[in-house]
Amino acid sequence: METRDKIIETAKEQFMRFGVRSVTMDDIARLAGISKKTIYQEFSDKNQLVFDTFSNALQDDIIRLEHLPKIKDGVIEHLVGLTNFIRQRFGDMNPMIMNEIQRYFPQCWQLFEDFKKDYVLKEIIELLEKGKEEGYFRMEINTEIIALMRMEQMMFIFDPIKFPPSKFNAVDLQLELFEHFLHGIFTEKGREAYLKQKNQYNENHN
DNA sequence: TACCGT
DNA sequence: AACGGT
Numbered sequence: 001m002e003t004r005d006k007i008i009e010t011a012k013e014q015f016m017r018f019g020v021r022s023v024t025m026d027d028i029a030r031l032a033g034i035s036k037k038t039i040y041q042e043f044s045d046k047n048q049l050v051f052d053t054f055s056n057a058l059q060d061d062i063i064r065l066e067h068l069p070k071i072k073d074g075v076i077e078h079l080v081g082l083t084n085f086i087r088q089r090f091g092d093m094n095p096m097i098m099n100e101i102q103r104y105f106p107q108c109w110q111l112f113e114d115f116k117k118d119y120v121l122k123e124i125i126e127l128l129e130k131g132k133e134e135g136y137f138r139m140e141i142n143t144e145i146i147a148l149m150r151m152e153q154m155m156f157i158f159d160p161i162k163f164p165p166s167k168f169n170a171v172d173l174q175l176e177l178f179e180h181f182l183h184g185i186f187t188e189k190g191r192e193a194y195l196k197q198k199n200q201y202n203e204n205h206n
Numbered sequence: 207t208a209c210c211g212t
Numbered sequence: 213a214a215c216g217g218t
Contacts, residue, residue, distance in 0.1 A: 024215055035207090036217080046216065 004042045006032050011053045019096040020050055020105065050101070051108045058115050061089065065123070075131045076193045079182065080201050086174045095165040098158035116151055124150050128185070136190030146185065153177050 001009075010032040014023040025046060029036045043049040068081035102109045124147040131137035157163050157173045182194065 025217080026215075040217070 003034065003038060007034070007039055007042060007049070008053050008056050011049055012057055015050070015053060015094075015097065016092055017094060019094045020100045021096075025049075047105060047107060050105045051111060054101070054108050055111055058111070062119065064088075071123075071127050071130050075127065075134055075136050076190075076197045078127065079194060080197050083175060083178065083198075086178060087171055090170040090174050093170060095158065095160065095170055098155070099160065116155075120151055120154075121147055131185070131190065135187060136193060137185045138187050141185050150181055153181065 007028065011023070011028050014027060014031065025036055025039060028049075029039055032039075039049070043052065065085060068085060069077035071078045098112075101112065125143055128137060128141070128143045128147055132139055132141070132143070154174065154177070157168075157170065157177065163173060183191065186194065
Protein backbone atom coordinates (compact mmCIF):
# COMPACT_ATOMS: atom_id res chain seq x y z
CA MET A 1 0.00 0.00 0.00
CA GLU A 2 1.18 3.52 -0.74
CA THR A 3 2.66 5.33 2.22
CA ARG A 4 0.14 8.11 1.86
CA ASP A 5 -2.81 5.69 1.89
CA LYS A 6 -1.39 3.85 4.87
CA ILE A 7 -1.16 7.12 6.79
CA ILE A 8 -4.71 8.08 5.86
CA GLU A 9 -6.10 4.66 6.76
CA THR A 10 -4.33 4.71 10.11
CA ALA A 11 -5.46 8.27 10.82
CA LYS A 12 -9.03 7.42 9.82
CA GLU A 13 -9.18 4.46 12.21
CA GLN A 14 -7.73 6.44 15.10
CA PHE A 15 -9.77 9.59 14.51
CA MET A 16 -12.99 7.58 14.26
CA ARG A 17 -12.22 5.72 17.48
CA PHE A 18 -10.80 8.46 19.67
CA GLY A 19 -11.59 11.78 17.98
CA VAL A 20 -9.09 14.13 16.35
CA ARG A 21 -7.52 15.92 19.29
CA SER A 22 -6.46 13.01 21.45
CA VAL A 23 -4.76 11.25 18.52
CA THR A 24 -1.25 12.65 18.14
CA MET A 25 1.03 12.67 15.12
CA ASP A 26 3.31 10.39 17.15
CA ASP A 27 0.45 7.91 17.58
CA ILE A 28 -0.24 7.84 13.86
CA ALA A 29 3.43 7.43 12.96
CA ARG A 30 3.86 4.60 15.47
CA LEU A 31 0.71 2.74 14.39
CA ALA A 32 1.52 3.16 10.69
CA GLY A 33 5.01 1.88 11.38
CA ILE A 34 6.73 4.95 9.90
CA SER A 35 8.49 8.02 11.17
CA LYS A 36 6.86 11.37 11.76
CA LYS A 37 9.15 12.81 9.11
CA THR A 38 7.48 10.58 6.52
CA ILE A 39 4.07 11.95 7.53
CA TYR A 40 5.32 15.52 7.13
CA GLN A 41 6.67 14.66 3.68
CA GLU A 42 3.11 13.76 2.61
CA PHE A 43 1.12 16.30 4.65
CA SER A 44 2.10 19.84 5.50
CA ASP A 45 0.66 19.71 9.01
CA LYS A 46 -1.99 18.02 11.14
CA ASN A 47 -4.59 20.37 9.77
CA GLN A 48 -4.00 18.99 6.30
CA LEU A 49 -3.88 15.39 7.48
CA VAL A 50 -7.27 15.84 9.14
CA PHE A 51 -8.65 17.47 6.00
CA ASP A 52 -7.36 14.78 3.63
CA THR A 53 -8.45 11.97 5.96
CA PHE A 54 -12.05 13.15 6.16
CA SER A 55 -12.08 14.04 2.49
CA ASN A 56 -11.18 10.42 1.85
CA ALA A 57 -13.79 9.19 4.34
CA LEU A 58 -16.52 11.25 2.67
CA GLN A 59 -15.59 9.81 -0.73
CA ASP A 60 -15.93 6.31 0.75
CA ASP A 61 -19.34 7.26 2.13
CA ILE A 62 -20.45 8.45 -1.30
CA ILE A 63 -19.34 5.16 -2.84
CA ARG A 64 -21.18 3.14 -0.18
CA LEU A 65 -24.33 5.22 -0.64
CA GLU A 66 -24.14 4.69 -4.41
CA HIS A 67 -24.14 0.94 -3.76
CA LEU A 68 -27.42 1.05 -1.84
CA PRO A 69 -30.65 0.22 -3.68
CA LYS A 70 -31.07 3.24 -5.95
CA ILE A 71 -33.74 5.82 -5.20
CA LYS A 72 -34.96 5.53 -8.76
CA ASP A 73 -35.36 1.74 -8.44
CA GLY A 74 -37.48 1.94 -5.31
CA VAL A 75 -37.81 4.54 -2.59
CA ILE A 76 -38.81 2.04 0.09
CA GLU A 77 -35.89 -0.30 -0.59
CA HIS A 78 -33.60 2.73 -0.48
CA LEU A 79 -34.97 3.74 2.93
CA VAL A 80 -34.12 0.35 4.42
CA GLY A 81 -30.65 0.62 2.85
CA LEU A 82 -30.25 4.00 4.51
CA THR A 83 -31.05 2.62 7.96
CA ASN A 84 -28.24 0.11 7.47
CA PHE A 85 -25.90 2.84 6.35
CA ILE A 86 -26.77 4.85 9.47
CA ARG A 87 -26.04 1.84 11.70
CA GLN A 88 -22.61 1.34 10.15
CA ARG A 89 -21.65 4.97 9.76
CA PHE A 90 -22.46 6.18 13.24
CA GLY A 91 -21.69 2.92 15.02
CA ASP A 92 -17.93 3.32 15.07
CA MET A 93 -17.79 7.09 15.29
CA ASN A 94 -16.55 8.92 18.35
CA PRO A 95 -19.26 11.44 19.27
CA MET A 96 -16.71 14.19 19.90
CA ILE A 97 -15.42 14.24 16.33
CA MET A 98 -17.78 16.82 14.84
CA ASN A 99 -17.33 19.28 17.70
CA GLU A 100 -13.57 19.01 17.61
CA ILE A 101 -13.52 19.60 13.88
CA GLN A 102 -15.89 22.55 14.13
CA ARG A 103 -13.76 24.17 16.82
CA TYR A 104 -10.20 23.33 15.85
CA PHE A 105 -10.13 22.35 12.15
CA PRO A 106 -12.13 24.99 10.29
CA GLN A 107 -11.02 23.95 6.80
CA CYS A 108 -12.14 20.41 7.44
CA TRP A 109 -15.40 21.77 8.87
CA GLN A 110 -15.93 23.69 5.63
CA LEU A 111 -15.46 20.40 3.79
CA PHE A 112 -18.37 18.93 5.77
CA GLU A 113 -20.47 22.01 5.12
CA ASP A 114 -19.84 21.70 1.39
CA PHE A 115 -20.60 17.98 1.52
CA LYS A 116 -23.92 18.68 3.21
CA LYS A 117 -24.90 21.36 0.72
CA ASP A 118 -23.61 19.73 -2.46
CA TYR A 119 -24.34 16.07 -1.77
CA VAL A 120 -26.53 15.28 1.24
CA LEU A 121 -29.15 17.93 0.56
CA LYS A 122 -29.44 16.94 -3.10
CA GLU A 123 -29.86 13.27 -2.16
CA ILE A 124 -32.60 14.09 0.34
CA ILE A 125 -34.42 16.28 -2.16
CA GLU A 126 -34.23 13.56 -4.82
CA LEU A 127 -35.61 11.05 -2.31
CA LEU A 128 -38.48 13.31 -1.28
CA GLU A 129 -39.47 14.13 -4.85
CA LYS A 130 -39.36 10.51 -5.94
CA GLY A 131 -41.28 9.40 -2.85
CA LYS A 132 -43.99 11.98 -3.53
CA GLU A 133 -44.28 10.88 -7.17
CA GLU A 134 -44.68 7.27 -6.07
CA GLY A 135 -47.30 8.13 -3.48
CA TYR A 136 -45.19 7.11 -0.49
CA PHE A 137 -44.74 10.63 0.89
CA ARG A 138 -47.50 13.18 1.35
CA MET A 139 -47.77 15.64 -1.55
CA GLU A 140 -48.32 18.63 0.72
CA ILE A 141 -44.88 18.59 2.34
CA ASN A 142 -42.54 21.36 1.23
CA THR A 143 -39.56 19.49 -0.22
CA GLU A 144 -36.98 22.20 0.37
CA ILE A 145 -37.98 22.97 3.95
CA ILE A 146 -38.27 19.33 4.96
CA ALA A 147 -34.97 18.44 3.28
CA LEU A 148 -33.17 21.23 5.17
CA MET A 149 -34.80 20.16 8.42
CA ARG A 150 -33.76 16.57 7.87
CA MET A 151 -30.18 17.55 7.20
CA GLU A 152 -29.92 19.74 10.28
CA GLN A 153 -31.48 17.15 12.58
CA MET A 154 -28.75 14.72 11.52
CA MET A 155 -26.19 17.27 12.70
CA PHE A 156 -27.61 18.52 15.98
CA ILE A 157 -27.31 15.19 17.74
CA PHE A 158 -23.58 15.92 17.87
CA ASP A 159 -24.20 18.74 20.34
CA PRO A 160 -23.02 17.11 23.58
CA ILE A 161 -24.99 19.57 25.71
CA LYS A 162 -28.33 18.67 24.11
CA PHE A 163 -27.49 14.98 23.70
CA PRO A 164 -24.87 13.85 26.24
CA PRO A 165 -23.00 10.86 24.76
CA SER A 166 -23.12 9.30 28.21
CA LYS A 167 -26.89 9.13 27.96
CA PHE A 168 -27.48 8.50 24.24
CA ASN A 169 -25.53 6.67 21.61
CA ALA A 170 -25.28 8.08 18.12
CA VAL A 171 -26.82 5.11 16.31
CA ASP A 172 -29.92 4.99 18.51
CA LEU A 173 -30.34 8.75 18.16
CA GLN A 174 -29.94 8.77 14.38
CA LEU A 175 -32.31 5.83 13.89
CA GLU A 176 -34.92 7.35 16.19
CA LEU A 177 -34.78 10.67 14.32
CA PHE A 178 -34.88 8.91 10.97
CA GLU A 179 -37.97 6.89 11.91
CA HIS A 180 -39.67 9.96 13.31
CA PHE A 181 -38.82 11.92 10.16
CA LEU A 182 -40.24 9.18 7.92
CA HIS A 183 -43.47 8.84 9.86
CA GLY A 184 -43.93 12.57 9.58
CA ILE A 185 -43.96 12.43 5.78
CA PHE A 186 -45.38 8.97 4.95
CA THR A 187 -48.73 8.48 3.34
CA GLU A 188 -50.68 5.45 4.57
CA LYS A 189 -49.34 3.53 1.57
CA GLY A 190 -45.79 4.63 2.37
CA ARG A 191 -46.03 3.60 6.00
CA GLU A 192 -47.36 0.17 5.15
CA ALA A 193 -44.81 -0.43 2.41
CA TYR A 194 -41.99 0.62 4.68
CA LEU A 195 -43.04 -1.60 7.59
CA LYS A 196 -43.48 -4.51 5.21
CA GLN A 197 -40.11 -3.97 3.59
CA LYS A 198 -38.41 -3.70 6.97
CA ASN A 199 -39.96 -6.96 8.18
CA GLN A 200 -38.94 -8.72 4.98
CA TYR A 201 -35.42 -7.41 5.35
CA ASN A 202 -35.21 -8.53 8.97
CA GLU A 203 -36.48 -12.01 8.09
CA ASN A 204 -33.79 -12.38 5.43
CA HIS A 205 -31.02 -11.15 7.70
CA ASN A 206 -31.61 -13.16 10.90
C1' DT B 207 15.22 9.91 18.26
C1' DA B 208 16.22 14.21 20.26
C1' DC B 209 14.81 18.49 20.64
C1' DC B 210 12.37 23.15 20.68
C1' DG B 211 8.38 26.35 21.12
C1' DT B 212 3.73 26.94 22.42
C1' DA C 213 2.72 18.82 30.45
C1' DA C 214 1.84 17.42 26.16
C1' DC C 215 1.95 17.77 21.53
C1' DG C 216 2.91 19.89 16.81
C1' DG C 217 6.62 20.42 14.12
C1' DT C 218 11.84 20.30 12.79
